[in-house]
Amino acid sequence: MSDVIAKDDLLRLVDQWLAEGKRVLGPVKAGDGVILYAPLAASSQLVLEGFVHAANSIKEAVFPRSETIYTYKFNGHEIELSDVDPDSTQCIVIGARPCDAASLPVLDHLFNWDYKDKFYNARRAATTVVTVACSEYDDNCFCTSVGLGPAAEQGSDAMLLKAPDGWYEVRAVTDKGTALFNGKTTPAPEIKVPISDGPAKKFDTVDIETFLKNNYESDAWRDITMRCLGCGACAYNCPTCHCFDIVDEGDAAGGRRVKNWDSCQFGQFTVHASGHNPRAVQAQRQRQRIQHKFRIYPEKFGAILCTGCGTCTRNCPVSLGVLNTLEAIAAVARGSIEVK
């Protein structure tokens, strides 16, 4: 038994969400024809098809690039601290790819081990994610290599599957998804959208993890990542990268403490007050990124910190990214590339 919605009705529903004061985030065509996940002003901006993946990720819905965590005021010699309430505006993400949605349950581990991050959790609870199952891929897609696929449901509250004649099959995954489309769909027993196989599997994560365990000091890191510029485009656009900086912005009267996106690819990221830097060269920073995603995070939280979306490679000015790095690692592990 399938439930379907006509595209026009879906767009009307998006406008209804906006009219209700909800924040709606979806793929839009930005300048230069680049597709970006961005807040919508009207459903007419929404682009659901005709592209493989947006140039960024949906993580801004739960982890904004800049967020005030408290404010402070100087009163003579006293300092007055004030809490900032977490933003719990209802947010609907529409048109995300399954690889974007899959990042959310992965990030839940980090923001809830030991200290529970109230800012992340408030946004996460207020966010409903509606994905569109993939029918198109490019050479950079590798979701099937990290245990996901074109209709993987992890992190989705509801999934849309493109049916013929301007219809979408709607599959509710969670109660939030069911509530969102309650009364908006039509039963259509005859429609059952087939799911494609997805991109071919490109590497085995067990092989990668074994290599990472045994080759921390390998010269392969230098050889493989030599061309990395350290720009951080991979990390900023990655749905799972979550490193942040904390800075105070203020003056003699007071100010605010702000959490900002950061990246392990930046040279200043780990530099000590003394000037010593444990990750002094780019190869060490790349090693950290790959180790974090495919060994440290799985060891610590039981989940790979990568959903195979390929956004890192699409944004990389030197065509590196996770996939190319891992394929090179796999080649070194097989012995088909010699480390100099």
Place this chain on the structure above:
Amino acid sequence: MKDWKGKNLIFIGGGIAMPPIRCAIWYALENRADYGNITIVYGARTVGDLVFVDELDQWAQKERTSVIQCVDPGGETPEWKHEIGLIPHVIERSNIPAENSVALVVGPPIMIRFTLPVLDKMGMAKKDIYTSLENRMKCGIGKCGRCNCGPVYVCKEGPIFSFEQLSQLPSDY
């Protein structure tokens, strides 16, 4: 430090490490009867970089306590009467007894890296050598992603590690 009762204590501090290690030295001296011999090794790049020097002289007067001061070669003044040399070298030639001892090493990573093997060579057990990692931190709650040494978040799972624990970790410090 309660677990170290009955042991000889070796405190090794480099540069601006004296303020943090000083608290541990105070504790040992306040509970003097609980511990065996106390050796304090403190070095800095130059004589001018040494801090709390008055206290060093006072500590040297305490019972069963010896203080070794050093500066890097070239950092000495004409009046300097103590050791000249890098901390690992000074320890190597100082005949500090390793038996039944616990060492606490605080200082810059480069000093830690070269000092731990010297203590190991002296015959100390790796589990009895402790150090503090100085990895940069921002959040302190295991989220911001910069203080890790392999799978270990220094802010949550450290910053004090034994040489035994450190030997299991990558050298990201």
